[in-house]
Amino acid sequence: MEGRRRMLQRDEMGEIKKGPWKAEEDEVLINHVKKYGPRDWSSIRSKGLLRRTGKSCRLRWVNKLRPDLKTGVKFSAEEERTVIDLQAQFGNKWARIATYLPGRTDNDVKNFWSSRQKRLTRMLQTSTPSSSSTKPLKNTEELQTPAFHDVPSMEAPKFSSSTEEESMAKSQPCLSPRIDNPEPIKMVPFMYPTTFSYQQYNAFQLDYTTSEKKSTIPEQQQSQIPFPQLPPQLQPDFSLPLESQEDIITGLGDPNYLDEFEKNSGGCAQLPIVPSIFEPDRSCQIDGRTESQYAVDIDSLIDDFPPIDIFDHIEPLPSPSEWS
DNA sequence: AAGCCAGGCAACCGCAGAGTA
DNA sequence: ATACTCTGCGGTTGCCTGGCT
Known part of the structure; x- marks a missing residue:
């Protein structure tokens, strides 16, 4: 609860954004990777593209947006x-x-x-x-x-x-x-x-x-x-x-x-x-x-x-x- | 219908190592 | 040599959902 409030406060203050990603943010991230490859994560924030940390961007890419992922598929035997x-x-x-x-x-x-x-x-x-x-x-x-x-x-x-x-x-x-x-x-x-x-x-x-x-x-x-x-x-x-x-x-x-x-x-x-x-x-x-x-x-x-x-x-x- | 619980998952945090100025 | 930044990793937390009572 406290964390969520803190998160919202930061968001309102235009600082680092946390929590679930929106489709628009994903799109920005994907575009960045298309242009520059999966690196320079910190520059995404410094360029003002997203209010996410570089770490957060990298994590989102690696765990969710990478094209070769088996999303939603249970582990096979x-x-x-x-x-x-x-x-x-x-x-x-x-x-x-x-x-x-x-x-x-x-x-x-x-x-x-x-x-x-x-x-x-x-x-x-x-x-x-x-x-x-x-x-x-x-x-x-x-x-x-x-x-x-x-x-x-x-x-x-x-x-x-x-x-x-x-x-x-x-x-x-x-x-x-x-x-x-x-x-x-x-x-x-x-x-x-x-x-x-x-x-x-x-x-x-x-x-x-x-x-x-x-x-x-x-x-x-x-x-x-x-x-x-x-x-x-x-x-x-x-x-x-x-x-x-x-x-x-x-x-x-x-x-x-x-x-x-x-x-x-x-x-x-x-x-x-x-x-x-x-x-x-x-x-x-x-x-x-x-x-x-x-x-x-x-x-x-x-x-x-x-x-x-x-x-x-x-x-x-x-x-x-x-x-x- | 409401409450509880377990499972699944996404995301954050702290730390460490590598690279660089 | 040192400080700083970036990146990657492992642990942990918290949210969401579905099943059960």
Whole structure:
């Protein structure tokens, strides 16, 4: 409210104008770019063409007026996958990520990502009643990596130079798999590593039941439940290539996977998201060197399912001695 | 019909780096 | 070497809209 009043005051005083752009202003801006190209943004104001700052003009051009933009088109499943993959590699380098998505701006990517994060957060919060739902998030770090600090980190493939990295990325606009591999994709058995304890596994068991529907199985009996059972829609299919299995795990195979996940996982969705990350599952040649490829990298996992404080609700399992 | 809420989006702000006088 | 300007980036905010109650 205060901002809007300030904005109007400035406007009336003939100072810098802010807020939504009018069609006439767009027209002036487009004409300027036609004449001089997309630069000298500040001169637009100094010449008295518009009462907008150079920054504002540039932003308007880059995000809305540029001719090659995909305005009003939702992110496709492919684009979504690319963003997820690149975000895992580059972090929040939206401008850089946007260069791999024709017609998308850094703002688009940023907005897409934050919407996605919000949505995931909401999903997890709805599914984790009591303490966590009322506990405000303090910072982004808390949002991202609560229980992974002790997990060995998986790094994206190393490149010897930024040029190499860039050329790789350019030749692979959709980076899954990230690197050209002439070999057919290997079938990877979906195995639980022997060093991975049941308790650790259980930490990844996301309970998507509501508080009402929450399991009432006594702890003792829980320990008798056979080792992780997946609901049919999340069962890995060993006949599928790795990527498809990854899709099952992350849900990326379905463009509306979040919707479907939200709808269908009314029961206890157990996501076998851990095992495949512990070992490189394919390798490829880069300039004569062998590079390991991971099915899922830890960062993207974390980002895909920001656990927030879901671990607050993991009840301690009975000790092995209590197992019958 | 009105109110609430979440999602989508546009735009602003602060900061940093590059270029230039 | 320094100050200034321009440009670009990432984070954040606030408005609008549609769906739901």
